[in-house]
Amino acid sequence: xxxxxxxxxxxxxxxxxxxxxxxxxxxxxxxxxxxxxxxxxxxxxxxxxxxxxxxxxxxxxxxxxxxxxxxxxxxxxxxxxxxxxxxxxxxxxxxxxxxxxxxxxxxxxxxxxxxxxxxxxxxxxxxxxxxxxxxxxxxxxxxxxxxxxxxxxxxxxxxxxxxxxxxxxxxxxxxxxxxxxxxxxxxxxxxxxxxxxxxxxxxxxxxxxxxxxxxxxxxxxxxxxxxxxxxxxxxxxxxxxxxxxxxxxxxxxxxxxxxxxxxxxxxxxxxxxxxxxxxxxxxxxxxxxxxxxxxxxxxxxxxxxxxxxxxxxxxxxxxxxxxxxxxxxxxxxxxxxxxxxxxxxxxxxxxxxxxxxxxxxxxxxxxxxxxxxxxxxxxxxxxxxxxxxxxxxxxxxxxxxxxxxxxxxxxxxxxxxxxxxxxxxxxxxxxxxxxxxxxxxxxxx
Amino acid sequence: xxxxxxxxxxxxxxxxxxxxxxxxxxxxxxxxxxxxxxxxxxxxxxxxxxxxxxxxxxxxxxxxxxxxxxxxxxxxxxxxxxxxxxxxxxxxxxxxxxxxxxxxxxxxxxxxxxxxxxxxxxxxxxxxxxxxxxxxxxxxxxxxxxxxxxxxxxxxxxxxxxxxxxxxxxxxxxxxxxxxxxxxxxxxxxxxxxxxxxxxxxxxxxxxxxxxxxxxxxxxxxxxxxxxxxxxxxxxxxxxxxxxxxxxxxxxxxxxxxxxxxxxxxxxxxxxxxxxxxxxxxxxxxxxxxxxx
Numbered sequence: 213x214x215x216x217x218x219x220x221x222x223x224x225x226x227x228x229x230x231x232x233x234x235x236x237x238x239x240x241x242x243x244x245x246x247x248x249x250x251x252x253x254x255x256x257x258x259x260x261x262x263x264x265x266x267x268x269x270x271x272x273x274x275x276x277x278x279x280x281x282x283x284x285x286x287x288x289x290x291x292x293x294x295x296x297x298x299x300x301x302x303x304x305x306x307x308x309x310x311x312x313x314x315x316x317x318x319x320x321x322x323x324x325x326x327x328x329x330x331x332x333x334x335x336x337x338x339x340x341x342x343x344x345x346x347x348x349x350x351x352x353x354x355x356x357x358x359x360x361x362x363x364x365x366x367x368x369x370x371x372x373x374x375x376x377x378x379x380x381x382x383x384x385x386x387x388x389x390x391x392x393x394x395x396x397x398x399x400x401x402x403x404x405x406x407x408x409x410x411x412x413x414x415x416x417x418x419x420x421x422x423x424x425x426x427x428x429x430x431x432x433x434x435x436x437x438x439x440x441x442x443x444x445x446x447x448x449x450x451x452x453x454x455x456x457x458x459x460x461x462x463x464x465x466x467x468x469x470x471x472x473x474x475x476x477x478x479x480x481x482x483x484x485x486x487x488x489x490x491x492x493x494x495x496x497x498x499x500x501x502x503x504x505x506x507x508x509x510x511x512x513x514x515x516x517x518x519x520x521x522x523x524x525x526x527x528x529x530x531x532x533x534x535x536x537x538x539x540x541x542x543x544x545x546x547x548x549x550x551x552x553x554x555x556x557x558x559x560x561x562x563x564x565x566x567x568x569x570x571x572x573x574x575x576x577x578x579x580x581x582x583x584x585x586x587x588x589x590x591x592x593x594x595x596x597x598x599x600x601x602x603x604x605x606x607x608x609x610x611x612x613x614x615x616x617x618x619x620x621x622x623x624x625x626x627x628x629x630x631x632x633x634x635x636x637x638x639x640x641x642x643x644x645x646x647x648x649x650x651x652x653x654x655x656x657x
Numbered sequence: 658x659x660x661x662x663x664x665x666x667x668x669x670x671x672x673x674x675x676x677x678x679x680x681x682x683x684x685x686x687x688x689x690x691x692x693x694x695x696x697x698x699x700x701x702x703x704x705x706x707x708x709x710x711x712x713x714x715x716x717x718x719x720x721x722x723x724x725x726x727x728x729x730x731x732x733x734x735x736x737x738x739x740x741x742x743x744x745x746x747x748x749x750x751x752x753x754x755x756x757x758x759x760x761x762x763x764x765x766x767x768x769x770x771x772x773x774x775x776x777x778x779x780x781x782x783x784x785x786x787x788x789x790x791x792x793x794x795x796x797x798x799x800x801x802x803x804x805x806x807x808x809x810x811x812x813x814x815x816x817x818x819x820x821x822x823x824x825x826x827x828x829x830x831x832x833x834x835x836x837x838x839x840x841x842x843x844x845x846x847x848x849x850x851x852x853x854x855x856x857x858x859x860x861x862x863x864x865x866x867x868x869x870x871x872x873x874x875x876x877x878x879x880x881x882x883x884x885x886x887x888x889x890x891x892x893x894x895x896x897x898x899x900x901x902x903x904x905x906x907x908x909x910x911x912x913x914x915x916x917x918x919x920x921x922x923x924x925x926x927x928x929x930x931x932x933x934x935x936x937x938x939x940x941x942x943x944x945x946x947x948x949x950x
Binding site: 297300301304305307308323326327330410416417419471472473474475476477485617618621625626628629632634635651654 | 912
């Protein structure tokens with residue numbers, strides 16, 4: 213009978229959402245970015261999914277304190293849930309209850325698109341233009357936040373580049389060189405395994421790292437449009453680009469590219485394997501520069517670490533300078549609670565944010581500031597940052613921000629099975645295409 | 658026999674807990690029954706779909722059936738470890754002269770540790786790269802060929818996530834059964850021994866029948882706890898790899914809070930309620946019938 217309590221708990225949450233939904237007011241006009249009236253200081257909240265002691269939160273806290281000095285009574289309440297799956301659950305439940313705070317984080321997911329379509333988010337493009345800071349932003353940073361129709365409802369606070377970091381000494385030991393094509397990687401893994409080296413360290417527990425790999429071949433073969441079509445059911449895994457992806461993932465598995473038992477290993481497990489010199493490669497973004505390109509890195513491997521960007525393939529439709537360059541989870545502004553105060557605070561904070569952020573050694577989402585290199589950085593740090601200056605126009609989108617949640621969950625599960633060799637590429641294709649067919653219509657009507 | 662006035666006051670005092678029970682248990686069940694006939698993702702319009710969710714669940718959802726059978730296996734492993742283990746340990750304890758309290762406490766210890774801690778404790782134990790405790794032990798005793806990534810292998814993961822849950826509550830049930838065992842009248846046992854009963858006969862003919870009511874309660878407790886198993890599999894593997902350690906509860910949770918398919922998640926929860934009622938009914942029926950026979 214205890215079981216009933218579990219059911220009760222879940223349904224109680226849903227019931228809460230249901231009752232709250234009835235009482236919810238209508239959303240305000242999302243295009244009205246300059247509300248008129250008096251600025252009445254009050255406490256506002258930002259529901260976010262960022263590291264609790266990270267640069268974004270520390271800077272925004274400081275800026276909010278500065279703003280409160282001029283506007284007594286103002287307070288910015290930052291509620292962070294760094295664990296992304298938990299955060300998404302929280303966000304979706306609050307959205308269902310129509311209880312979203314003034315500011316909240318979200319990727320350009322199908323769920324966020326529905327919120328935007330219901331007029332629950334302020335048009336970020338209009339907002340940034342009205343603050344006259346729109347042109348400061350890197351086009352790539354804004355593009356990452358856009359929905360497929362080009363509309364922009366989220367404001368970026370970061371700009372990151374994802375590289376494949378590698379250990380030169382280990383590659384040399386196995387007699388392999390940096391791959392020039394994605395198709396070289398399986399053979400490279402075999403050579404590394406033969407030399408007794410783990411080819412790639414991956415955080416399997418969080419699932420998104422493995423999902424990155426599924427985006428690569430498709431992005432090279434058919435460009436960023438493939439996943440946009442796939443998620444709506446207009447393309448399928450049975451298409452040539454899809455098949456190339458599936459076969460490649462299976463080959464990575466067959467060549468034992470990832471550490472044994474990767475599916476149960478976490479973020480720090482994977483990073484430790486790489487930084488302790490046990491694994492040859494590690495796919496991660498510039499947010500890890502402080503641990504990979506400063507004197508914090510294990511001295512034994514410090515001189516051996518380097519990175520390469522996503523290799524191309526023969527006949528690739530995207531260029532070598534186009535890869536995954538996310539601007540992180542974006543911040544949306546709730547249109548229902550948008551008033552002169554929120555507008556004024558955003559104007560104050562967004563103008564001051566880039567210089568503060570660049571001072572921490574991170575890449576700003578804008579181009580009007582210069583990132584300061586930390587004193588303890590290795591030469592790699594600067595080289596990584598400079599890569600941002602030569603980016604192409606297209607970028608590979610992480611699929612977890614693109615697919616509907618059910619398809620995404622199933623894809624993450626099936627990918628592990630495919631890579632572990634528990635299912636065949638054919639089974640994978642059939643299952644995934646059927647899943648998309650069943651779930652996509654609900655989100656992309 | 659209570660006078661009439663007293664009866665009324667008893668009812669008055671019973672009413673608040675009854676209302677609380679209705680609000681906390683019955684109402685949500687009815688609410689979920691209601692929701693199970695709708696398609697609703699939290700922010701969309703609620704759309705009445707009749708029995709479509711039930712048809713999908715019973716005929717077209719491979720993950721549902723996979724999780725159902727996983728949940729049964731999970732339950733079986735938990736019951737064997739919890740009830741079987743508890744009975745063995747409790748029986749041995751009764752024949753122990755000294756140190757009972759210490760052993761009882763040691764066995765009970767896991768039941769008071771938080772689930773999250775237990776989950777994080779067991780993940781490295783099962784690990785292969787770097788080598789965890791279990792694989793190291795196997796290596797030392799010469800069973801190196803059994804070494805594997807227990808949580809990544811689709812054939813072992815379900816047992817691997819069930820074991821911590823079973824291990825955790827063995828001590829608790831041991832305590833209950835032990836209390837029942839020491840209440841068995843010594844005269845009965847002595848008389849049986851004088852009549853030449855073996856230890857096994859003593860157990861099957863005297864002790865076990867005597868503790869049967871406690872055994873029924875313990876079985877029902879362990880079964881319902883097992884059927885609602887959620888946290889350890891969810892924390893250790895999140896149902897993976899694939900759906901190998903997905904239980905009905907984790908699947909329902911993901912359907913509701915990751916897929917935001919509240920209607921369909923309610924359908925699954927209705928199934929879980931029915932499943933629990935059937936399980937308890939079955940246990941009562943089987944054990945009562947045995948007792949009557």
